[in-house]
Amino acid sequence: MERSLDLLNALVALANFVIVPAVAYGSQLALGALGVTLIYGILRFSNFAHGDTMAFGAMATILVTWWLQSLGVSLGPLPTALLALPFGIAATALLLLATDRMVYRFYREQKAAPVILVIVSMGIMFIMNGLVRFIIGVDDQRFADGARFLITARDFRDMTGLQEGLAIKATTVLTVVVAVIVVAALFWFLNKTRTGKSMRAFSDNEDLALLSGINPERVVAITWIIVAGLATIAGTLYGLDKSFKPFTYFQLLLPIFAAAIVGGLGNPVGAIAGGFLIAFSEVTITYAWKKIAGYVLPAWEPDGLVQLLSTDYKFAVSFVILIIVLLFRPTGLFRGKSV
Amino acid sequence: MKSLTSRDIAMFIGLVALVILTGMIQSWNVALGIVNMGLISAIMALGVNMQWGYAGLFNVGVMGFVALGGLGAVIVSMPPVGEAWSAGGGRIVAALAIGAAVIAAAVLVWSRMGKGTLRAVLMIALLVAGFFVYRAVFDPAVAAVEAVNPAISGNLGGLNFFPSAANTADFWVLVSWPVGAVLAAGAAWLVGKTALGLRSDYLAIATLGIAEIIIAMMKNEDWLARGVKNVIGVPRPVPYEISLQNDPGFVERVNGFGVDPVTASSIAVKLCYTGLFLAVLLGLLWLAQSALASPWGRMMRAIRDNEVSAEAMGKDVKGRHLQIFILGSAVCGLAGAMMTTLDGQLTPASYQPLRFTFLVWVMVIVGGSGNNFGAVLGGFLIWYLWVMVEPLGQLLIGGITAGMTDGYWLKEHLLESAAHMRLLTMGLILLLVLRFSPRGLIPER
Structure with a gap:
């Protein structure tokens, strides 16, 4: 009896500290990686400005949230930010369409090498980063409201009588639910609608798509709008779950790219799988397993925290996974493009 | 291979004039400070230009190599504990x-x-x-x-077993510069071995990652260089201000010029650094120019322009790429070691990718990729702008908000955010150059 309770405690601790956070983080990464992979599939370059696009989208959403909050609008237990999301997406879409019109289109017409487009996206990154800092500053911004927890650790302990508690933040559930809805909608769009099919055709074979009368500018514009949606949602969810700080979005670039490449650049399913793979590896490798080890192997009393790598090295995890995949399977797990 | 046209020389003269103007209007201290960091930036740009301009390798991990150079400076020049x-x-x-x-x-x-x-x-x-x-x-x-x-x-601590007395120059520090370069070269070898030969943007992501990991390591491995507790008081290869001020001969001489000894000593120290850095830059520039003009340089450009045909001609494309990647990163490491010596401290938290990776890229693109003189010009010019945009932005915002009443939220906000103008400006400069003058100020010849 005692033994099985220990194992149950270990399981709950595992869920609380590893599975739940990793699922939330994985959903955020997956949404980000989807944006990167779509741009790669349609526009054929790695968009270094994606992290800052997420920051911009989140910032626009936050500004509208604050405005709504000042009007006294609220969604009850849900965060007001959800109501502000469409406005944030619209603002980001406008910005992305404007950058496409003013910057990227020129290089597209010239058929510039992908690496030139990457450098161009670096310039856009500077501008967006500057814009975000200019408008909202560099500090932490909190904008979450509504219910904080679906279930707190204490409630869980009282309910089950276990030693370990399982806390589920409302934002975690929200992240997962929103991510599932967004991904379902995206796949429905890509697979079932005429526009979505034309996008996939364009991604598979540009010349053939042009011959069959697909309007490339329209495909590109729709891609930017979808990317704006994905980036804004990912950025806002990340900001709700943790907190909004412009600099962290730039740092998300590495895990997001790792997720997209590991899954196979240009492959949406791969982006989602890659996002979760990276998130789970990051969390499991940087988690201190001492507590769980204590339940599972009571006889073993480790000196340290039983942590494989300190949390500060979480970038190293996505990096190592990336390198392993690149070395052994350069097109990614799900066979993306390799142009 | 013509080296410089009169137009290029005019641009360099213009740059010198800008610095002199700054010296006369603001102060010589500020102007020399810009020159010293400008020289270091030029060296970084030279390193990136080798990789991008000669060989078309896209390295966005400059920050990591610069930081490793700084680490090298610390582990060589600090006394052991x-x-x-x-x-x-x-x-x-x-x-x-x-x-x-x-x-x-x-x-x-x-x-x-x-x-x-x-x-x-x-x-x-x-x-x-x-x-x-x-x-x-x-x-x-x-x-x-x-x-x-x-x-x-x-x-x-470091390997400086015989540190010189307090407030005297320590020439052992100079040894740390090549060591910084070697450290950076080692890291570049590791990255290059794994990521070269893959597509260009994969190398970019890999270098981006390695740079973040290097910085994380420097922040966390306290046993190595104290992590975020920073190493301060790194010895210098030049005299200290305080000892100059206590030197009666120096005080007498500067009094003869009618300058107060405090200002004069700090200018003298900066001039010493300028001399050292200029010597390194000119040496590197000479090496880089002769390499570019040699058969090796022609081969590099041939590989860059058409890898397939170069390979068909029997050139070892991957090997050459690895070679130039290591060389360029070593130059960045050298610049990093020099910068840490100039600052006299190593602060891992101050390494930001926008400042140390992407700004160097702006320098190379604006100066002219593929041309060493272009990289040097771009390094100087962009550094000058990076320093100057902030006060200019403040001035501009001050002008815009002059009509608003004090305490109005928009005015406060704009004045506060003026500091972020520089990122916007740099992005704009990069995009404008890429669009209207993609070959840069001094194009490849």
């Missing part, structure tokens, strides 16, 4: 050796054994077991070293 060495120095070295041996063994297993599950299982088992052995040796040693006097040291 004897107590820490006896507490756990030997064990740390042993642990690192074990780590290296494990990785070497894993590579050996992978390359020597035949394909199959056994090979994969053996390699993974070796790596996992090796990791735990490494940690078992490493962790207690680190704890012991970091416990030694944590407020002022807590690290192993």
